Amino acid sequence: SVLLYQKPNRDICQSGTSLKIQCVADSQVVSMFWYQQFQEQSLMLMATANEGSEATYESGFTKDKFPISRPNLTFSTLTVNNARPGDSSIYFCSTGRHNERLFFGHGTKLSVL
Amino acid sequence: QQKVQQSPESLSVPEGGMASFNCTSSDRNFQYFWWYRQHSGEGPKALMSIFSDGDKKEGRFTAHLNKASLHVSLHIRDSQPSDSALYFCAARAPNTGGADRLTFGKGTQLIIQP
Numbered sequence: 001s002v003l004l005y006q007k008p009n010r011d012i013c014q015s016g017t018s019l020k021i022q023c024v025a026d027s028q029v030v031s032m033f034w035y036q037q038f039q040e041q042s043l044m045l046m047a048t049a050n051e052g053s054e055a056t057y058e059s060g061f062t063k064d065k066f067p068i069s070r071p072n073l074t075f076s077t078l079t080v081n082n083a084r085p086g087d088s089s090i091y092f093c094s095t096g097r098h099n100e101r102l103f104f105g106h107g108t109k110l111s112v113l
Numbered sequence: 114q115q116k117v118q119q120s121p122e123s124l125s126v127p128e129g130g131m132a133s134f135n136c137t138s139s140d141r142n143f144q145y146f147w148w149y150r151q152h153s154g155e156g157p158k159a160l161m162s163i164f165s166d167g168d169k170k171e172g173r174f175t176a177h178l179n180k181a182s183l184h185v186s187l188h189i190r191d192s193q194p195s196d197s198a199l200y201f202c203a204a205r206a207p208n209t210g211g212a213d214r215l216t217f218g219k220g221t222q223l224i225i226q227p
Contacts (some may be wrong), residue, residue: 104156
């Protein structure tokens with residue numbers, strides 16, 4: 001199994017500001033995923049990040065709004081640019097291998113005022 | 114349209130009873146299914162996968178897949194208070210390569226009544 005640590009656990013920010021969410025794995029992993037979850041609703045895949053390459057974004061999510069970095073095999077950051085109240089949700093990083101279960105971090109709860 | 118549909122939205126089961134969840138994919142490419150559950154304040158955790166037609170049993174949990182109808186179900190027998198959580202069905206297309214990109218349903222909230 002893989003343990004994923006996210007920082008911060010929660011954040012409150014003003015509209016128009018940017019914030020970074022960090023994810024650290026306890027072992028090297030090829031792919032990291034970022035998911036968005038509104039209050040007890042479905043998990044939406046935002047993007048896939050592989051080490052050393054540009055993240056691949058899903059429909060509805062853009063690099064300008066949610067830039068993702070993946071500088072090495074244990075680390076990834078998600079930035080929320082120009083945060084709006086509609087971005088208030090929980091953000092999860094996750095990882096897994098083909099045909100194997102995904103492991104998730106504990107999530108970062110973002111509130112945008 | 115949501116590609117993975119779950120029912121019911123919520124479910125209340127007495128302790129020791131059977132909890133049953135349903136999931137249907139509207140995309141014929143989605144043939145590989147997972148069940149995850151999420152306790153309040155935590156990240157989702159995988160329960161089990163099912164990739165072949167028929168039943169798959171792991172302890173108190175049994176999943177059933179019918180690929181022809183793209184319907185998968187999950188049954189929990191002898192439900193315990195610790196089973197109270199949000200249960201997600203997740204699906205992916207075959208041969209996506211690399212790590213799996215999963216599409217999640219909206220979830221079923223399970224409450225076990227002591």
